[in-house]
Amino acid sequence: MNSKSVDGGLAVVTGASSGIGYELARCCAQKGFDLFIAADEPGIEDAAVQLRAIGVQVEALQVDLSTIQGVDQLCAALGNRKVDALLANAGRGLGHGFLDQDFKQVRHVIDTNITGTVYLIQKVGRDMRTRGEGKILITGSIAGFIPGSFQAVYNGSKAFLDSFSFALRNELKDTGVTVSVLMPGPTDTEFFARADMLDTQVGQDDKKSDPADVAQVGFNAMMAGEGDVVAGWKNKLQVALANVTPAPILASQHRKMAEPGSASS
Template sequence: MADRFAIITGASTGIGFELATLAAKDGYDILVVADEPLIHDAARDFQQFGTSVQAIQADLATIEGVNTVLAATNGRRVDVLCANAGRGLGHGFLDQKVEDWRHVVETNITGTIYLLQRALPDMVARNDGKILVVGSVAGYIPGAFQAVYNGTKAFIDSFTEALRNELKEADGVTISTLMPGPVDTEFFARGDLLDTQVGSDPNKRSAEDVASDGWKAMMRGKPSVFSGWTTKIQGVLANVVPGSVLAERHRKMAEPGSDKQ
């Protein structure tokens, strides 16, 4: 058993899978979590790096799911927490089912901040711990045809900034926010976004590169990082371009059928 322990959520595929790979390569025992059975297949991949790997299938949109994950630590000190689990959802808001947009809100917001509220007290008490929360540049952009998703990421981007300030006296505890743009993962298929310009774009950033940006930022204690220079430009422009203009630009990327335009 290693002397360092990390939890990575949403680790069955995409950014979470790559973060778990980096953690295991760096010598961390890992607890990996997802809401699908594929997490057990992913865990077998992580075992090649020689550290302890534990996999949990749990719904991180629920308080019970988060509690299940924390109980699986058996009281072990958590050195690193990568809160990556998230859900996307495309189409116009009025066309979305209540249960679908609620799942996005409860996964991206409720489950994430409850996990942090449970994990942080021990870190603060010993003045040591690193957290990476996956936000998004989407949180800076009014997301026409992804209104709920972008809204949840706006919450996460804002929440983590505020939380860093609240905990600024806990010098050994760092909270880093990773803000990617479009990433080549299953996100777009799961969010029913494949018939959009952004979903069909072949030039998305790789999950491996995005995870690497986030892991390095967390290890250095950086407060936040935009993954990729184009994403950073988007973040900068979002502070000066009117919201109505940003929403119209987003519409052109995310409206169903925009992949044909």
């Protein structure tokens, strides 16, 4: 093991096959963390090859983290290794009106974004609390501040994560374990294609954030032990406005961005 690895410790990054998750893993590697990366896609192996080139040890696991069994499989693969940083980034989106969605897909969003995420955090967080040290970064979203018309379940799941992160941070404030939440806005990843939102205004917006920039902001916040960070000044403004804007108005504004066919209207 090289000197980088000894200095950094071990970071676990979920949803690390592409997008913000991959960039978070890259930030960790560049700071000398060895990596355990996981995703539900074969691309996690390609990501591991690229990350090993940075000079750290990387273990990859293709696993469905929307299930209790999948999280247990990840924890079993970790064994008794000490996790210094957990970057809980795995997530799924889903566009279109709620009543038109396949409930299996609805359930998958909830189980990935909420159930699997909080279960993994509890499993790893308990060991961190026992040791009296560790860093947790949760990928929330500014979507959690906005009622998400035509993205209702996704935004609701992010509202849960944003709230959960603040509560958990307070519970762990005297333990040596820090909890940070990264709240990006629309980011240039595969998210919108996977969520079937390419025909929406937000899906076709060419001014999305760079995932590398977003990840760096989140990584820096985690390392500094900051509670929350919104990536990008426009997103910070949007959050500030969301805090003083009535929910029905926010829902109407979101509809304009996320309603199917809005890109051509």
